[in-house]
Amino acid sequence: MPDQPGMHRKSETSMAPRTREKSGKQPTINDVAALAGVSKKTVSRVINRSEFITDKTRQAVEQAIKMLGFVPNPQARALAFRRNFLIALLHDNPNAQTVLNFQQGVLDAIKDSDLALLVRPVDRGSDRMLDDVRVFLEKQRPIGAMLLPPISENDELAALCEDLGVRYVRVGSAQLDDAKHCVSSNDREVVAEAVGKLVELGHRRIGFVRGPVGFRSAAERESGFHEALSNAGLTLPAEYSAPGNYRYTAGIEAGEALLSLAAPPTAIFCSNDEMAAGVMSVAHGKGIAVPTDLSIIGFDDSPTATHIWPALSTVRWPIREMGVRAARILVPDFLDIISRPADEPNVMASTFVERQSVAGPKR
């Protein structure tokens, strides 16, 4: 059966992942140029805030833009600029809430800009990780990338960004003095403050649940803990220090270990909230009352901190604010920032949040 006369063959169009467009086409730079009576390059200059343009021309173009509701096509710009107007968020899913809060901060910061956010989990551990990220960055060509802990500690990743001409910001770790590439918080200091409160309340037997080895965040927290102890002239007996990996189950194990000691601690600082929840569960199970018989402090101020009972005293990490700040460091030129980034600190303030899990020792 012959095809319709006019039909040459199956159209190649069907192959394209294209879907129909109902609403009228959007205006292009050519439409604007025609309406304003200038060349498209001039319109381009206005869009890109070129300084070599007279006010008169600029205004004429801006009016035409407004009249047509013109929005530059990001795909075309991406092709011409060899850069996509995107920020990539690279993370290794340490904690959902953390990622999402940070993400939220970044989105707050770029809300009124032309940027969008690309999320990309990476598999630390995998040996193809570096290649995967390279391919990702080469393909997506984002303006910049944000590295969340723990992968922010990977120097090779930073070097890769550097090499590919992708701006980057490392969050919560690495050299604090590199204000161009780092955002962090004063965790050590605030942990010391929190543990100091325990000492003030009269605690002398204070336990510690560590974070995973090799994590800078964990090292910071541990160092703050020791600082508080030595300030008080105390030392940490080996059996009062339990290993951990930021997981709830590690908290359970640590709790079992610490609370089974002949002379158990009267207070325990846990390197994050999840582990604190684990320790608290063990205490409940053993009939040890919190905070009467045992004070507990966590770190993160995750939702868990308020959901458990009694509500957990913890260190709030300004992760969302760090997201905002990271975006400002990364792409100040896209954000119309009032206060120049240089004026803002790149070490954000963590705070100790006191809830119901801390009291003086029983006597």
Add this chain to the structure above:
Amino acid sequence: MPDQPGMHRKSETSMAPRTREKSGKQPTINDVAALAGVSKKTVSRVINRSEFITDKTRQAVEQAIKMLGFVPNPQARALAFRRNFLIALLHDNPNAQTVLNFQQGVLDAIKDSDLALLVRPVDRGSDRMLDDVRVFLEKQRPIGAMLLPPISENDELAALCEDLGVRYVRVGSAQLDDAKHCVSSNDREVVAEAVGKLVELGHRRIGFVRGPVGFRSAAERESGFHEALSNAGLTLPAEYSAPGNYRYTAGIEAGEALLSLAAPPTAIFCSNDEMAAGVMSVAHGKGIAVPTDLSIIGFDDSPTATHIWPALSTVRWPIREMGVRAARILVPDFLDIISRPADEPNVMASTFVERQSVAGPKR
């Protein structure tokens, strides 16, 4: 003071948000065409799996592609296709863990494809919401969009996608029969099963903490609850039903109300885990032992469910699997799926997870 002879003026280049590129340029379709001795269009056909090509030519091109390590430039394709090879995830931050789990599922599904994930929170509530999303979709031109609850219930959003030629999938709500646009889970059924277990254990006074009004997810859970009760020939006294909004604080209030009754319930089903945590806190505060004096069931299987003590029996929502499934529905043509999407269900199975917060009534 005159400039260097060759220097014409300040270069306009400085305006562009471009950063230097160290590593050598990547090969383009032209390089491939030259190496394979064919036209670029032919290479394009191979890339796009056109059927009008002989095996011989295809192999020659594929070899050239491999030899050069050629990767098509997504920006150029986006421009020519008028579509970006992206999937947008639109959500209204109902619950960080949920969003991230879903996100993870989507990423699992698109891992080996050319797609990337764009995340975009939307502000339900705002009246500019629809316009914001329109601008976003028009600018980014993703292939498709995923709508997470509760905004998945917004018909105008779906219509907008339709209108803009953006494929879409609505998660966890809306018409279940629309297999092309919906993924959901059998929540009603599983809630009925969970509450049925309470009845089997001998509970007769069972309280209910509702979800926010107008949410389909809440309605489903409530309907499952009632189904279990009526199966057992029970009814829900008005004072046993407390309002809620999925927040911890609402759980606190509901707990206060229900547990202050002269004849308090011996078991409470909460429409989500956060509220269950709130109810549990109130029980702890009142010295009501869980599960001895009070059984509690939640919904979501969020991290909170395992972090609180005793660990919460809850309904696990297969959110990550729904993410995978949603991606397969949305972009089957990009995923090289073995089992065709039509073969898979679009109603995923929730499951009741029994932990330590449920026991028989005290008698």
Add this chain to the structure above:
DNA sequence: CTTGCTTTTGACACCGGTGTCTCTTACAGG
């Protein structure tokens, strides 16, 4: 009114792919 410079603007190629249409080739049938 020129001249000589600087500032603004525009013409045109180009970024790296895809759509359309035409031309070439391969093969079955006469």
Add this chain to the structure above:
DNA sequence: CCTGTAAGAGACACCGGTGTCAAAAGCAAG
């Protein structure tokens, strides 16, 4: 062997912007 037809491959325009460089315009000095 010739012809008719359909499949395969290529030429060229185009997607919607930006970079380069030359031309035009503005302006102070001669």
